[in-house]
Amino acid sequence: MSKSNFTRRGMLKTSALAGAGVALPTIFTASSAAAYMNEPKGGSVTLGFNVPQTGAYADEGADELRAYELAVEHLNGGGDGGMMNTFSSKALQGNGILGKKVEYVTGDTQTKSDAARASAKSMIEKDGAIMITGGSSSGVAVAVQGLCQEAGIIFMAGLTHSNDTTGKDKKANGFRHFFNAYMSAAALAPVLKNRYGADRKAYHLTADYTWGWTQEESIAAATEEMGWETVNKVRTPLAATDFSSYIAPVLNSGADVLVLNHYGGNMVNSLTNAVQFGLREKMVNGKQFEIVVPLYSRLMARGAGENVKGILGSTNWHWSLTDEASQAFVKSFGEKFGFPPSQAAHTCYVQTLLYADACERAGTFNPCGIGEALEGFEFDGLGNGPTLYRAGDHQCFKDVLVVKGKENPTSEFDLLEVVEITPRAQVEYPVDHPMFAGGALGACNAG
Amino acid sequence: MLGLNKKDTLLFWIVAALALLAPFILNPFPEGSSLAQMFNAGYPDLMQRFVIFGILVIGFNILFGLTGYLSFGHAAFLGIGSYSAVWMFKLVGMNVIPAILLAMIVSGVFALLIGYISLRRSGIYFSILTLAIAQMCYNLAYSVLGNPSSNFNLTNGETGLQLSLDDARILGESVTAEGALPVTNFFGLAMRSSYQMDVGGWLFTFNAGYYLSAIIMLVSFYVSIRIFRSPFGLMLRAVKSNQQRMNYTGLNTRPYILAAFVISGIYAGLAGGLLSSMDPLAGAERMHWTASGEIVIMAILGGVGTLIGPVLGAGFNEYFKNILSKINDNVLHDWLGFLPDGFENLLVGFLHYFVGKGWHLTLGIMFMLVIIFLPGGLVQGGQRIARLFRRKKNSDETQQTPAE
Amino acid sequence: MDAIILQILNGLDKGSAYALIALGLTLIFGTLGVVNFAHGALFMIGAFCAVTLNKLLSLSYMVEDPTRTDFLGKPLQVATPYVHGWFGEATGEALIDWSVPLAILFSIPVMIAVGFIMERGLIKHFYKRPHADQILVTFGLAIVLQELIKSFYGANPIPTPAPEVFRGSFDFGVMLGFDPNAIIYPYWRMVYFAFSALIIGAVFAFLRFTTFGMVVRAGMADRETVGLLGINIDKRFTIMFGLAAAVAGVAGVMYAPINSPNYHMGMDFLVLSFVVVVVGGMGSLPGAVLAGFMLGILEAFASMNQVKAIIPGIDQIIIYLIAIIIILTRPRGLMGKKGVMEE
């Protein structure tokens, strides 16, 4: 008579035949009948894809969704299998996860932490999602990661580059494959030194929010270490669309490098403005003036058009990588959708496979089991070379790409070229590095 | 009853019944059906939003509906209330009542201050003053007051203010025995705990947080009815109607409007406090001008100056916002699977633009339709339908008469 | 000193964008009494006229280049614009290069048509409705318009460069006796400023010296009386709406090279332009222009490092702060008329 659980799909089979059922007190709706939150009972398992579908990052979100769709197809045995064929772990069989068919629900983060949490909650409460993944900003990633920790759900972060996600805001239930600001800085700094010399004066323009701050801190520290001087760090309002009044004083400051700690629309506009002001044609201190965009995204680079040519930055992954795994992914993505995947798509695809693989290896959907399977997991064959999911902070360590805006693009996708693949050893840091200090993973929560 | 006349009592009980039976009403489709995935709204988060935004708009309506003063920065109070409540959780304890009270007090104080300044002007000048002040609050909360590395991190910026494992709570523990964050509760009853009930293919969820919010909403609604029917409410309506006559009748309009402003600010703070109590994270976006605009939209959608309008407007907006954005092509295919393949694909291809990433478009079209065809909002729509029935009944009677 | 001159230039440039949008907004408000929240969307549509023309001119056919490969390893498809084929490569390339200025010609009829349709189809029915209803319906319209643009062009910004000759910047510093690089300013921004001044001047001259303009001004002052004179003011107001849309549109076209257009740029400007109009004073055209430039310049000054060092974060709130101070000290903004929108 009394049978209660929150998982939707299992429900049909277990519900009472008629009349009233009853109720058991549950915490965050994981009932005592289930071993953990949203335990899948039927023949399928539901993943929650929480991506920005509206707002400035909608296109990036759309690309993430495509990657998820592809990943689900491959997990269920459809398509050509993509990176499942190159993945070093062979636990995935192409028969779903743990034999259950993979289904998914989608939500819109709107790139707002409030909205993202609401949408994640609805997927957990209403649709019985067992894992939440996606997103295109660190604020959202941290907010949703916090929610998943409380709810007892695994969170596989999408595009989030702030040090905080696996630093002071790290959570036992949250995992990040994407690289971070520290890694960008560590990879970029030597290249910058090689190309522009050790005697440079840098001027930072920084988007005035969490991610901007951590990137500014990371880049400034890394470049200062190799001898650069930081002339000024200027914060720009997030809502700014015209950066002229921030860019105009740069030349007067005596700086000969401009670092744009901007992303998305901010990056497009500030870079466009900087090029308009002719900064790149100037000689300062007897050197050619240079601009650096530490975090590149191909989708955003497209918005800046010709202005990106020759500008250095870093990226998590790029479709032009020639390793077998990347090629396999580009092939199945490209054949399905007609264009190459973005770095966001790559991360989201890989995160889904990693999650599924961890389930298989752990033999359960229990978040704590999955957490154990992912912690310290060494793998290869998902692009970026041999990779480690570090147990101490749930950050992936892998090679980082330093890229440059391509001078002669052959198509609208061919905007960046890889300058250097920075080996993993060079971007590693201790768990208690000061830029990442302050938080604790806590205990895993199964709901 | 309760000092209300018959009509208002009836209205109150209708709203009470809707609120208390919401878990049933909002889950009309059996579990697992594709219709359920699309249209069921009976899950705790959304139900909480219905009533909390109801409170917000009920309060806004006391200002806008009664006095006609259009505040375009009301979301600021929602945000201030949210932040206050989270701070209460961080510093004092996880019981929601002190947090909600603090939220109301702080937002009330801010409302007094902001109202005192803004009410020096009327009309659009007042609207722009409130908008400007709220945008200042938003910008400051998003960056200047929210830098985690500064000593003065009031709002935690973009991520939003949230609990952490090292919060030093005066009453209660920083971390639970299991190493998790403690949960918000009402004297021990966790806000996120739920009771569930299976009936046939249906599953109904009764969430503690929802019921607390619903009861507070009913109290707020009741207070709002009392204000509408009070001499004070009469004075507010008089302000809207003719301020000149007010002045020449020996009435000082400023304190009346200010009082209305503060009351609606407190309502907004209460809503903010409740939002934080249900989910202890306060984001700066809550104060953005689009959030303020949304409050205005909900009020007008429902029917300005009516009692039940705000509740309807808030429900309408929140429902479509949450439901539409979650529909993707997969769901559409599921739902339209019964159609012939070609036709199904065509229809999905068309609907594709209106759901998921296109949900803004649908919502924009709905706003326009409601406002074009129902100047009095959804309440007017209801009245029209009611009149239609009445007329039908009347015409039935007149048709019968000659036959007799 | 040079820093101040530089920020004045920046301010004039920002100001001319604000002033142009606010001008159209206040025209619509002054003549029709309608609070138009879709005005930002008109600006955005203008910018997308430039994008569209650029795309139309760059419409290409594909030629296979067997020597190179694309990302899937197939032979690369090289895009060749049709205009190259029609007009020869040089002329064709010049056409594409000049697509933004050309888009002005293209945008004017488009924007006037959009304005007419909006006014006749929707706004007309809202003259007698409360301002709150007008705000809501035009806000709904703005959402619909921007979502339509989004479904065609996506959410990302689309680069729309200025003609080659206007790229790069000019060194004022040398001219004024400062060090080289002290005051540099992009050519296109100077073009934008000059263009705005021209448009603003043209609108004022039109209202001042034509009979049409005189009737409209009379209508702005007292609509009923003009109606009583037997002048068909409604028709003229429709034309005014088209004009205001065209002003917003060309402002958008010219703005496209400054910042790559995206679908929500209208909303980004909307609140600011309302603040500008109100600070200028409801119903006052000169007020809107004055406030536009004033806020632009003050915003530029507030973003100077020297100022930010004294008051951190001032650049985030300066516009709103100034608006509050002006509205509190001058009850109807800078040049507002009594009794307009005060109820």
Place this chain on the structure above:
Amino acid sequence: MGILEVKNVGKRFGGLQALNNVNLSVAENTCHAIIGPNGAGKSTLLNCFVGKLIPDTGSVMFDGQSVLGRTPYEINQMGISRVFQTPEIFADLSVMENMMIPVFAKRDGSFRMHALEGMMGEKDIVEKAEAMLEDMGLANKREMQASSMSRGDKRRLEIAMCLSQEPRLLLLDEPTAGMARADTNNTIDLLKQIKEERDITIAIIEHDMHVVFSLADRITVLAQGTPLVEDSPENIKGHPKVREAYLGEAA
């Protein structure tokens, strides 16, 4: 000593001397009319009584207290009510609600937060308002929306609202302007009745001589911002200066 004492009041608008050295005394329980041609400064003078304008020079004393520098609502609370040229009522509210507002204002002063009491539960207020409506012959219209009444009824309601405050001084600003003859006569009858039944002082600005001579006990003639003459109606009628300045007849 009159209830309203106006001494040496002057008011200038730019280059126009609207009022110049006006002296006026309204005796208690009389009806005092102020007449004059257009632009004579009648309305300006009235606005100086109610706090809308502050004169540049001179004083306005009501019952021994200066009204200058006080806001309209403070002056009203002192006991001065004003009827406007076009009826100023609460158009969106019902007649009864219109009536209740001044009664509340009389009882509770310029501001009171009575937010949770029921409006209709205030027995004394309701009774008083109903009695006043009854008195003024508006009882059958009590649920009507004020905006939908005829012009004459609106005027009636406005006067009723003013009277319900039991003012010591009632200011009437051209109460019959724009009215049809029949409505005008009704209004005259109403005002006469009020004058007889109540202890009230009335100051009236009027164009219509018929109204003035039917009501006034005392008349001040204003021309170009200065009082020309003040006398009883009988004497004013025949006064040559008045005829010349105002009635436009050559002496």
